[in-house]
Amino acid sequence: MQSGSYKAVVTDHRWTTAQSGNPGLAVTVDVIDGFGGVESMVGTIWFSPKSMGIARTQLRALGFDPDKQHVKDIGGSISLRDHECEVQIAEEDYKGRTSLRIRMFGGLPKPPTAAQLSALDAALAAAKKSGVWDGDDAAAFERANPMVPSDESLSGNLPPPPPTPAPTEDSLPF
DSSP states (O other), X not given: OOSEEEEEEEEEEEEEEOTTSOEEEEEEEEEEOSSSOEEEEEEEEEOOXXXXXXXXXXXHHTTOOTTTSOGXXXXXXXXXXXXXXXXXXXXXXXXXXXXXXXXXXXXXXXXXXXXXXXXXXXXXXXXXXXXXXXXXXXXXXXXXXXXXXXXXXXXXXXXXXXXXXXXXXXXXXX
């Protein structure tokens, strides 16, 4: 498994407290790696004054509605077990060791709204009318993107490279 976004299923959760005194909800999930493998991982949602917004987002990703439910009921009358969610996995360096950890439950960007997509259509139409290059002028594209090879170079119509000289005794590395 590597850094990225994965589907997961909650298998357990328990309350914990940080050394700072802030409460946290440790959530164990089975992460599905996309190749049929499953790895059990634990991530913690911390509840500090600065992290309440992200805690709300993560709780929602786990099927908990912080506007209608009470966190004190998690583990009692509310169970998060068997809830499917997305997890963000990231590499973490700690005391000279790199390991994978759950960076966040949920948190995937929301897709654009219908209004945003309509605005994009209008912006694309305006770009065409304003004379901004729209892909029909290959010479303009090459001027704007000098590092992109032309179609000719991609077709193999370039001259062959010069021949490599035969090695001499002085040019051998050993």
